[in-house]
Amino acid sequence: MxxxxxxxxxxxxxxxxxxxxxxxxxxxxxxxxxxxxxxxxxxxxxxxxxxxxxxxxxxxxxxxxxxxxxxxxxxxxxxxxxxxxxxxxxxxxxxxxxxxxxxxxxxxxxxxxxxxxxxxxxxxxxxxxxxxxxxxxxxxxxxxxxxxxxxxxxxxxxxxxxxxxxxxxxxxxxxxxxxxxxxxxxxxxxxxxxxxxxxxxxxxxxxxxxxxxxxxxxxxxxxxAAYEAKTRFLATVSHELRTPLTSIKGALDMINSGLVGEPPDKMKRLLDMAGRNSDRLADLVGDLLFLQSSDAGRLNLNIERVDLAVPARDAVEQTLPYAQRLGITIEIQAASGRFWINADKKRIEQVIANLLSNAAKFSRKGDNVVVSIDSTNAHVQLYVQDQGIGIPAGTGAKIFEEFFQIDAQDDRQFEGTGLGLSVSKRIVEAHGGTITYESEVGLGTTFCVELDAADLPADPPADPPA
Known part of the structure; x- marks a missing residue:
């Protein structure tokens, strides 16, 4: 008392x-x-x-x-x-x-x-x-x-x-x-x-x-004070990692491309593995820098009129090699010239690539991932649907938290940092949109990104030839 x-x-x-x-x-x-x-x-x-x-x-x-x-x-x-x-x-x-x-x-x-x-x-x-x-x-x-x-x-x-x-x-x-x-x-x-x-x-x-x-x-x-110290630490470490990592990744890319001569067959598999892991490290550092910038309120977007089908196709092409290694196919159902938004094309492509990477990672060999675009009233919706393991009931919004893992065990089957969805959510919300999901364990998950629709241009481009 x-x-x-x-x-x-x-x-x-x-x-x-x-x-x-x-x-x-x-x-x-x-x-x-x-x-x-x-x-x-x-x-x-x-x-x-x-x-x-x-x-x-x-x-x-x-x-x-x-x-x-x-x-x-x-x-x-x-x-x-x-x-x-x-x-x-x-x-x-x-x-x-x-x-x-x-x-x-x-x-x-x-x-x-x-x-x-x-x-x-x-x-x-x-x-x-x-x-x-x-x-x-x-x-x-x-x-x-x-x-x-x-x-x-x-x-x-x-x-x-x-x-x-x-x-x-x-x-x-x-x-x-x-x-x-x-x-x-x-x-x-x-x-x-x-x-x-x-x-x-x-x-x-x-x-x-x-x-x-x-x-x-x-x-x-x-x-x-602890949060500010963490933010400063992440910013410092991320910047310090980026410079040597860029040099390592550049050297590996040059070796793997054959610009400095064809590497011995015994080394190709190891060099390819090193290249893939340097890419993963580069993505991790990029995500950490993005989160630090977002927390500090310094998230800059290059807003322009974007045909959502274009970053969707680019993200599919970017993710396709990874999906093929896992035995996953990716199908895109998105007509060009119909779904326009005001957005940062590079950031929206990053969101779609993150969703596709997750869909492929949590799918089984032989499964199919579908990307589709639709619109209702003044909004455009992009869907990424997989046939994978699904998200456990009760997970809710925790899946968008930083470093959250569905399988958080030390010997977990699926790799990843748990930053992809958190980064994606921040990007979508910075555009004034929302990102949601529906899932059933064992049957798959569908993520939906909803953004404000932009006016159609005076002369929308025709669909590219198949």
Whole structure:
């Protein structure tokens, strides 16, 4: 349980304003401003009842006094909420204003209730004025618990008024102990115990909540620092890897192409393997750099009018050698000149290539992967459908998370970094589109990329010859 001595921590700080001070003051001001209309409605109802049943002069006088207090309070609260930060001097000024308006407001309500009791005489039980004071005490415990001294000042004034009304009746009437006037006094004492306990619970609860918020904010800062460190690390490592990897990949490509002479037959298989793995490393580094740029908000797109069938065919040609090694066929069903979008052609081709690579990787030998394009209303949809192992139920959006693997075991059957779908999702969303999937385990998966359609060009090109 939080130490009650901490409730007033820094109320009049001598040094810098602490996190607790600043947030207590802000919370107090925010709640006070939020409940302004509610308080005015309650006061107005009380004044109307007083004027109608007792005395209009008393009602109008105290209603005007309460409005003055509320106006001063509203100005003070607005001053707090407008400030992004407070110096120790400014904090002391705002706290002093809160003390003043608390004293004046509570005193006005207390005197108003005592005046009503005086108008009622000693034989009414004073339900109405006591109800006003008890309700005001509960309202204060619920909404003014941010500073112990502020709440204490308000409750002390209310408690004095609550006790004064029945004690005054006892003093005037001097009734026997069996009289209901004494019962009213004992009832008031019982209610006061309830109010004190309620106030204590709200004080303790708010302080515990504030400690939790402070711990959560500190944890958030640590998490943000770790995230920034990770981003810097990925950026540095990726850039440092790219330069030597480009040299290695270039040298292997030259050797495998025969530009520097035909390599010995015994070395061809090893060189081909090295070339493929250098390509995989280059793709991995590229994906890491892309994610780092995306996280930093530096994702640049070269937007142009694109016939979606063109990057689809290019992606199929790019993926076909890999699919053929796995014994997978790829079929494309996309008419040219019909499905136009405003997009970065290279990035959209990257998305389709990622989807095709995944489809081929998770398919069985002899399966067929189909790429098709369709349109509805103002959107264009590209589908990549496979007959592979499918995605387990319950996977949901996790499949688009970075480094997520359907088979995450150390000895998993399928290779990959788990970045392809994450990169694809970011590219599609950067274009204002969506990427979704439907899957059934053992029967295959269909990914759908939906993008906004562009207007058809004046002279759309004809389909290329088969």
């Amino acid at each position: 939080p130490d009650t001595a901490a409730f007033d921590e820094g109320v009049l700080p001598k040094a810098a304003v602490t996190w607790s001070d600043r947030n207590r003051l802000h919370d107090y001001a925010a709640i006070g401003q939020k409940l302004f209309v509610q308080r005015i409605v309650i006061y107005s109802a009380a004044m109307l009842l007083t004027g109608f049943y007792l005395d209009w002069a008393t009602a109008v006088y105290f209603y005007a006094a309460i409005w003055l207090c509320e106006a001063f309070d509203a100005l003070s609260l607005r001053s707090v909420l407008k400030r992004a930060a407070l110096s120790p001097g400014e904090f002391r000024v705002e706290i002093t204003r809160i003390y003043v308006v608390t004293f004046l407001g509570a005193l006005t309500i207390a005197l108003f209730s005592i005046s009503i009791a005086s108008l009622q005489g000693t034989d009414s039980g004073h339900f109405f004025p006591l109800f006003i004071l008890v309700s005001a005490s509960i309202f204060a415990a619920m909404n003014n618990h941010h500073f112990l001294k502020v709440l204490g000042l308000r409750l002390v004034i209310y408690v004095i008024a609550i006790l004064y009304i029945p004690i005054r009746d006892v003093w005037i009437e001097r009734p026997p102990l069996s009289s209901e006037i004494w019962m009213n006094l004992f009832t008031v004492l019982f209610v006061l115990g309830f109010i004190v306990e309620l106030a204590r619970n709200f004080l303790v609860g708010y302080s515990a909540q504030l400690e939790g918020r402070q711990a959560l904010e500190a944890e958030h800062k640590r998490t943000l």
